[in-house]
Amino acid sequence: MAYAEEDRNSYEVYQETADWLRARTVQRPKTAIICGTGLGGLADLLDNKIVFPYEDIPHFPRSTVVGHAGRLVFGDLNGQPCVCMQGRFHYYEGHSVSTVTFPIRVFFILGVEILIVTNAAGGLNPHFQVGDIMLIRDHISTFGLGGQNPLRGPNDERFGVRFPSMSDAYEQDLLGLAMESAQELGFLNFIREGVYCLVAGPCYETIAESRMLQALGADAVGMSTVPEVIVARHCGLRVLGISLITNKVVMSYNSQEKASHEEVLRASVVRAEDLQKLVTHLLGKLGESTKAL
Ligand code: HPA
Numbered sequence: 001m002a003y004a005e006e007d008r009n010s011y012e013v014y015q016e017t018a019d020w021l022r023a024r025t026v027q028r029p030k031t032a033i034i035c036g037t038g039l040g041g042l043a044d045l046l047d048n049k050i051v052f053p054y055e056d057i058p059h060f061p062r063s064t065v066v067g068h069a070g071r072l073v074f075g076d077l078n079g080q081p082c083v084c085m086q087g088r089f090h091y092y093e094g095h096s097v098s099t100v101t102f103p104i105r106v107f108f109i110l111g112v113e114i115l116i117v118t119n120a121a122g123g124l125n126p127h128f129q130v131g132d133i134m135l136i137r138d139h140i141s142t143f144g145l146g147g148q149n150p151l152r153g154p155n156d157e158r159f160g161v162r163f164p165s166m167s168d169a170y171e172q173d174l175l176g177l178a179m180e181s182a183q184e185l186g187f188l189n190f191i192r193e194g195v196y197c198l199v200a201g202p203c204y205e206t207i208a209e210s211r212m213l214q215a216l217g218a219d220a221v222g223m224s225t226v227p228e229v230i231v232a233r234h235c236g237l238r239v240l241g242i243s244l245i246t247n248k249v250v251m252s253y254n255s256q257e258k259a260s261h262e263e264v265l266r267a268s269v270v271r272a273e274d275l276q277k278l279v280t281h282l283l284g285k286l287g288e289s290t291k292a293l
Contacts, residue, residue: 018109029083036119038268043084046075063087092202097150101231121222121243136241160234174240194219198226204259
């Protein structure tokens with residue numbers, strides 16, 4: 001898709017959205033959580049909830065996917081002020097990469113410091129099982145490398161620098177805290193670490209494509225997350241990424257298996273509760289670590 005000027009928003013547009021939200025809630029979240037496919041239940045766990053359907057929020061995109069509710073939920077999770085996206089935006093819905101990442105800059109203006117991003121992903125690593133939770137160590141963006149980057153176009157220094165580094169996209173300390181949380185919860189037998197690869201979707205990968213992604217060093221593949229992480233890092237947010245492995249990617253022409261959205265939704269239900277526990281526990285630890293400062 002050609003670069004379209006009208007796809008890009010000025011700082012003032014993000015600010016208008018942030019001001020609108022600020023005028024309607026006294027909550028000042030420090031952590032934003034993006035709930036991936038089938039993982040929206042996390043937002044229901046918040047205490048003192050204030051809910052904004054996306055269609056009510058000025059300039060906010062609309063979510064069109066089954067399994068994604070389309071609401072911004074403010075509240076406290078394990079005592080920590082959070083804002084949850086119950087439903088995210090995907091490139092395959094027809095949104096530009098800049099629209100997909102719209103909420104991130106609103107969060108930044110609202111004072112959010114940490115982004116926890118979750119997703120459903122297909123397992124490429126042969127050691128991964130359906131139901132594993134993969135903490136994202138790094139990413140490969142197939143279409144980012146090809147030019148579909150949300151930071152393309154004029155740079156606004158109020159958000160960040162022209163050429164941000166991505167070698168530190170997923171923060172080591174947050175990953176460590178997530179691992180500690182997994183250990184304390186007795187989850188270590190299904191916690192993995194790995195590289196998430198973004199593909200545009202909406203179709204799943206061919207066998208040849210899956211083999212290529214595996215050979216490139218990807219452990220899991222999915223259709224989201226990377227644009228939001230790039231924009232979050234650009235404006236200095238600390239990022240933790242978590243993938244729920246909902247299917248094993250088909251790698252052999254002899255296999256009768258094939259990926260489907262129903263399979264992804266089914267698998268996410270099975271482990272959704274554990275993932276919620278992990279994030280909730282982690283939030284408690286984050287609270288403790290900021291108190292100690
Ligand atoms: N491929 C791409 N995206 C996905 C998959 C997959 O196998 N599973 C869940 N999201």
